[in-house]
Amino acid sequence: MSDVLQQLDAVLESRKNSSDATQSYVASLHSKGLNKILEKVGEEATETILAAKDAQSSGENGDLIGETADLWFHSLVMLSHLGADSQDVVRELGRRFGLSGLEEKAARSK
Numbered sequence: 001m002s003d004v005l006q007q008l009d010a011v012l013e014s015r016k017n018s019s020d021a022t023q024s025y026v027a028s029l030h031s032k033g034l035n036k037i038l039e040k041v042g043e044e045a046t047e048t049i050l051a052a053k054d055a056q057s058s059g060e061n062g063d064l065i066g067e068t069a070d071l072w073f074h075s076l077v078m079l080s081h082l083g084a085d086s087q088d089v090v091r092e093l094g095r096r097f098g099l100s101g102l103e104e105k106a107a108r109s110k
């Protein structure tokens, strides 16, 4: 999983220097700028929320998974545009997971 994210990070980074925004969706987002990227993140977040409500009533998660992938993808483009990447977020989650693990251990030993 982390491998896929790292490979995607590398592709997103390479698109920042690509001059061919007509061939590459990511290059076109970078060339349109941060506001366009944030607009896409907002749209995908709304679509993910609607898909979650639909999933609750239908019991089917297919669309929800697709919309969440769109949200993650556009969030990664946002991070890349600003000089961060998926591994920065993975490290932060790991740090929090480590902290909560320590808290649980401390609570158990009381």
Ligand SMILES: N=c1c2ncn([C@@H]3O[C@H](COP(=O)(O)OP(=O)(O)OP(=O)(O)O)[C@@H](O)[C@H]3O)c2ncn1[C@@H]1O[C@H](COP(=O)(O)O)[C@@H](O)[C@H]1O
Binding pocket: 008, 011, 015, 023, 024, 025, 026, 027, 043, 069, 070, 073
């Ligand atoms: N994972 C994705 C990915 N997920 C979604 N999308 C695109 O994100 C867009 C989703 O936006 P919408 O559903 O709102 O579609 P839309 O209405 O056509 O979009 P807008 O006109 O509103 O911008 C679509 O154009 C999808 O093709 C993606 N485009 C690219 N990737 C990855 O990025 C890599 C580089 O892509 P290129 O830069 O296009 O080569 C690819 O190899 C993929 O791995």
